[in-house]
Amino acid sequence: MTGTPLVDLQGVTRHVELPNGSTLEILRGVDLTVGRGEHVAIVGRSGTGKSTLLNILGLLDSPTSGEYLLEGEPVGRLRSRALARRRGDDFGFVFQQFNLLQGRTALENVAAPLLYARGKQFWSRTKLATRSLERVGLGDRLDTRPEKLSGGEQQRVAIARALVRGPRVILADEPTGALDVETGQAIMTLLDDAASETGSALVTITHDLAIAARADRQFRLADGVLVRIHLDAPAAVAESAAEAGAPPAAVSAAETAGFPA
Amino acid sequence: MTGVVGAILEAWDELRIHRVRVLLALIGVACAVTAITGITAAVTMFGQAMQEENERMSGRDTTLEAWSMGGQEMSPAEVDALVDAVAERHEISYHSVRATADLRVRGAESGTYVEWSAVDVDNATITRQTMEEGRWFSDADAERLAPVLVVNQAFLDAYADGAPASTHPTVVIEGETPVAATVIGEVPVQWNDEGPRALMLFDQAMRWFPDRVMADGYRFWVPPELAAQFAEVLPRDLAAAGVPFDVQKPMDEPFVIDRVLQYLVLGVGGFALLLGGLGLLNIALVTVRYRIREIGIRRSFGATSGRVFFGVLMESVVATTVAGVVGVVVAVAVIKNIPIDRIFGRPLEDLPGFPFDAALVGMACAVGIGALAGLIPAIYAVRVKVIDAIRY
Numbered sequence: 286m287t288g289t290p291l292v293d294l295q296g297v298t299r300h301v302e303l304p305n306g307s308t309l310e311i312l313r314g315v316d317l318t319v320g321r322g323e324h325v326a327i328v329g330r331s332g333t334g335k336s337t338l339l340n341i342l343g344l345l346d347s348p349t350s351g352e353y354l355l356e357g358e359p360v361g362r363l364r365s366r367a368l369a370r371r372r373g374d375d376f377g378f379v380f381q382q383f384n385l386l387q388g389r390t391a392l393e394n395v396a397a398p399l400l401y402a403r404g405k406q407f408w409s410r411t412k413l414a415t416r417s418l419e420r421v422g423l424g425d426r427l428d429t430r431p432e433k434l435s436g437g438e439q440q441r442v443a444i445a446r447a448l449v450r451g452p453r454v455i456l457a458d459e460p461t462g463a464l465d466v467e468t469g470q471a472i473m474t475l476l477d478d479a480a481s482e483t484g485s486a487l488v489t490i491t492h493d494l495a496i497a498a499r500a501d502r503q504f505r506l507a508d509g510v511l512v513r514i515h516l517d518a519p520a521a522v523a524e525s526a527a528e529a530g531a532p533p534a535a536v537s538a539a540e541t542a543g544f545p546a
Numbered sequence: 547m548t549g550v551v552g553a554i555l556e557a558w559d560e561l562r563i564h565r566v567r568v569l570l571a572l573i574g575v576a577c578a579v580t581a582i583t584g585i586t587a588a589v590t591m592f593g594q595a596m597q598e599e600n601e602r603m604s605g606r607d608t609t610l611e612a613w614s615m616g617g618q619e620m621s622p623a624e625v626d627a628l629v630d631a632v633a634e635r636h637e638i639s640y641h642s643v644r645a646t647a648d649l650r651v652r653g654a655e656s657g658t659y660v661e662w663s664a665v666d667v668d669n670a671t672i673t674r675q676t677m678e679e680g681r682w683f684s685d686a687d688a689e690r691l692a693p694v695l696v697v698n699q700a701f702l703d704a705y706a707d708g709a710p711a712s713t714h715p716t717v718v719i720e721g722e723t724p725v726a727a728t729v730i731g732e733v734p735v736q737w738n739d740e741g742p743r744a745l746m747l748f749d750q751a752m753r754w755f756p757d758r759v760m761a762d763g764y765r766f767w768v769p770p771e772l773a774a775q776f777a778e779v780l781p782r783d784l785a786a787a788g789v790p791f792d793v794q795k796p797m798d799e800p801f802v803i804d805r806v807l808q809y810l811v812l813g814v815g816g817f818a819l820l821l822g823g824l825g826l827l828n829i830a831l832v833t834v835r836y837r838i839r840e841i842g843i844r845r846s847f848g849a850t851s852g853r854v855f856f857g858v859l860m861e862s863v864v865a866t867t868v869a870g871v872v873g874v875v876v877a878v879a880v881i882k883n884i885p886i887d888r889i890f891g892r893p894l895e896d897l898p899g900f901p902f903d904a905a906l907v908g909m910a911c912a913v914g915i916g917a918l919a920g921l922i923p924a925i926y927a928v929r930v931k932v933i934d935a936i937r938y
Contacts, residue, residue, distance in 0.1 A: 345846060345932045366850045373848015384843050384936065388563040398847035400552040407548040 289357040291453055291486055292319040292342060297351035298509075299337050311337045313509035314351070319454065324477065324487045326500035328514070333506045335490045336458055342488060343456045344372040373401045377447030377485070379476065381459035383439040385431040385446075391418060392427040395446045402450055417445040420482075421475060437468040441475065448479055455480050457489045461496055473499060553853060557860035561868075564833055572869040574822030575915060579873025579908040580880070582815035586904035587881045589807055598674055605672045605765050608773035610780065614762040615790040622761035623752045628787045629764055632780065642669035643748045644763035649755060651705050651744075652718035658704060660742045664751035664759050672767045680711035680731030688749040693719070693727040698735055701742035725754050764791065816911070823866075823915035827922060830862050834923040841927050842935025855924045862920025863913055870912025874905045 299312040311334040319325050329335050340346035341353065344360060353360045355375070360368065377398075378384075385394050395417050399410035406413065418424055421441040431439050440460060447455050460476060461469030473489075473496050480487040489500060497503050498516040505514045597607060605611070620628070626643055633641045645664035669675065670682045678699070687694050695701075695717070702708055706715035711732035719725050733745070751759045768776045777795045784791045834841075841854055849857070878900055 340933050343846065345936070366852065369845070369848050369850040369853075371848075372846065376846075378846045380936070384839070386840055386843065389559075393559070397844070400556055401844075401848040401853065403548050407552065 290318040290354075291321050291323075291356060292317070292488075293352075293354040293357075294318070294342070294348075295352040295354070297341060297348040297353060299334070299341065299346070300349045310509050312341075312348070312511075315506075315509075315511045317504070317511060319486050319488060321453070322481070322484045322486055323502070324480065324489070324500040326489045326491060326497035326503045327506055327511070328491060328494065328497045328503065329506035331492075334509050335506050338506065338511070339456050339458050339488065339490050342454070343376045343378060344368050373398065373450065375453045377450065377452035377455045379440070379443050379447045379455065379457040379460045381462040383431070383436075383443045383463070385439055385442055387431065390428045390430055391423060391434070391442045391445075394431065394442055395449050398446060398450050406450065413449055414445075417449040418442070420448070420479065421445045436464050437472060440464060440472050444472070444476055444479060448483060448485070451483060452485055454486045454488060457487065459491055460489065461491065461493060469493070469496065549853065553856045553860050554864065556857045557864045560833075560837075560857075560861045561865050570825075570829070572822075572826065572865055574825050575819065575866050575869040575912055576822075576873040576876070578815055578819035578822050579870045579912050580876045581818055582812060582911060583874050583901075583904045583908035584877035584880050585811040585815065586907070587877060587901050588884065589811060590901050590904070591881070591884070592807075602674050602676075606674065606767050608768055608770040609672055610766045610768060610773065610777055611794045612764040612766065612780065612784070612791040613794075614760075615792050616762075620788065621756065622759050623756070625761040625789050626748065626752075628789050629761075629784065629791075632783045632787055633766065635783070636776065636779070638766050638768055638776075640668045640672050640767040642666040642672055642765050643761055644669070644765060645748055645751065645759050645761050646763070647746070647751055647755060647759045649758055650720040651742075652720055652724065653705055655704075658742065660701065660744055663743075663745045664748040665745055666748055668767075669745075669765070672765050676734060678711075678732040678734045680714075680729070682731055683745075683747050687730075688747050690750070693725060693746055693750045693754055694730045695727050696731040696733055696745045697729055698733055698740060698743040700735070700740055701744050702729065702732065704742050719754070721755055721758070766793075812907075819911050819915055822869075823919045826862060826866065826916070827919040830858075830919055830923040831926070834858060834927050838927075838930055838935045839937075841930060842932050842937075845932040846936065851928045855928045858924040858927045859917065859920040862923070863916040866912045866916030866919070867909070870909045873912065874908055877905070877908070 294315050294317040297312055297315040297317075298310070301309050301311060303309055315338060317325075317338075327335055327338065337346060341348055344355075347361070355371065360371070363371065386397060389397070392411070392414050396410045396414035399406055399413060402410070415424070415427060418427060421444050423438060423441055423445065426434065426438065431442065434442065440463075444460075447457075455476070457476060461472055464472060476487065476489075477499060479485075487500070489496065491497050494516055503514045503516045505512050601607065601609075614625075622645065629641070629643070642665050647662035647664050649660065649662050651660055665683075667683050667685055667687075675682060677696075680696070682696060683694065697711070702711065702715070705717045706729065709715040711729050715729050716726045717729065719727050727746075733743070736743075748759070748761070766776065766780065774795070777793050781791055781793045784793075841849075841858075844854065844857075845851075881900060
């Protein structure tokens with residue numbers, strides 16, 4: 286990675302005060318850099334702070350301490366209006382539960398982020414949304430409402446929505462968590478390809494080692510600490526299978542990743 | 547620009563999605579706006595009808611009545627010429643003498659009394675005189691060799707055997723030299739059991755019966771805003787000209803009743819609007835709670851808190867504005883179809899246009915109540931944390 290990283294977290298911590306007066310440390314000194322067009326995966330158990338980290342990355346939450354530089358600019362100095370604008374301009378979100386707007390068609394869902402855009406993007410939102418849906422293979426489902434779509438199709442709509450404003454970073458929080466293995470693989474292939482085509486960086490949070498193994502770099506988040514790990518795809522696929530009940534064939538990889546064998 | 551357009555589009559979209567819920571709340575708002583606008587318009591019409599009726603009796607708004615204070619030595623013709631000169635100097639376009647006359651008509655039963663008035667042609671304009679049959683006097687009538695009369699039905703029954711005015715019956719007015727007068731028009735009755743009434747042009751009366759006519763009353767139709775000023779200037783000028791007249795001062799509040807009625811109706815309409823607004827507030831609060839997750843998702847798209855606030859507020863405002871438009875349209879439809887003839891007994895001469903100020907008040911109330919009803923949900927929506935909203 287050369288030049289200024291797109292995303293640069295330096296010693297980021299996040300604490301919350303609990304009702305009993307104690308402090309819960311969710312993130313402890315997280316360092317993470319993500320370059321332009323890079324694919325990064327973060328794995329970890331539930332409750333380890335993965336989503337908190339993703340929210341901080343996506344400017345939905347603020348670190349308690351540490352520095353977050355976005356293209357070299359400290360986001361801590363940005364006011365809430367500027368933060369919201371950068372969030373809309375630079376980030377696309379893909380959620381585990383799709384988070385599509387109910388009652389709206391696929392086209393209206395994908396066009397929704399463009400309501401907060403300016404200039405040509407705002408005025409051409411129907412055209413851009415149609416193109417984005419066509420890119421994820423849903424050109425024939427423009428007027429279909431989410432409740433009439435399968436889980437995979439709904440996630441494809443969510444991906445189209447995340448891509449529609451041409452974000453620099455796509456943040457995917459368990460994008461395959463609500464899908465079966467086969468559909469999940471197809472969705473990740475689509476997400477990888479779309480991110481590569483558009484030159485967007487992709488940060489994926491997942492439980493699935495096989496999904497994580499597709500990324501350029503992998504990290505494990507445990508006890509609020511982010512650690513670099515190395516997964517190779519076949520071993521990770523085997524580990525995923527082992528987790529699903531198959532004989533353990535890649536214990537070392539699983540241990541490296543911090544998962545129980 | 548895109549921010550405002552986007553917020554309005556977003557608001558409209560929300561209304562479309564939640565249309566059934568919103569529609570129910572808006573019926574109250576639309577009804578209240580219809581009530582406020584429609585009844586204000588109806589009261590305006592009612593006021594116009596009352597005013598026209600009043601003006602038939604005592605002249606248009608504002609007509610100054612003047613009565614002779616007596617004491618002058620001049621003949622009625624000389625008095626009239628002086629009054630005409632004063633009116634002309636003040637550029638008063640319409641004025642008329644209201645002279646009383648003491649004349650007998652041949653053929654009357656003993657004790658029958660005719661209420662005579664000698665007037666100018668302008669009197670019809672000043673008093674909105676309508677004709678039951680025939681016509682009113684014209685300037686050319688003053689040059690006729692025989693007097694012409696405008697009378698009521700009782701006069702025709704008593705002296706012309708009930709012949710209609712359109713057949714131009716003649717009657718003989720007694721005097722040193724009896725004169726045959728032709729009836730050219732019939733005026734409507736003013737009240738039940740009205741006795742015989744006859745009107746003659748003042749100039750003709752002066753020609754035929756100079757000793758039996760008194761130029762003792764005048765009417766001046768003046769602009770309302772200048773009425774008070776004229777009420778002071780006219781008696782002074784007339785007195786200076788040698789014809790002392792007492793001029794009645796114009797009333798400040800000529801139609802108090804309809805104003806009271808209007809305020810009463812506006813009060814009821816305002817209360818209805820408040821109830822409609824509370825219904826809308828209730829729905830808006832429920833809807834916002836239901837939509838917390840959606841608001842969180844929109845924040846992830848880059849919606850600023852200001853935009854979320856404005857968007858939620860706009861939903862309410864857009865909704866009540868639409869309801870206001872519907873309310874005004876319904877009010878217009880109702881007002882335009884009121885059978886005025888049947889209610890007031892006769893059509894209005896000057897049908898007032900639809901009161902746009904009432905429509906504007908109705909719309910302003912609708913928008914205002916929308917803003918108030920949207921304010922609380924908007925504050926609630928902004929105070930929700932984005933992360934909590936997305937996980938909601």
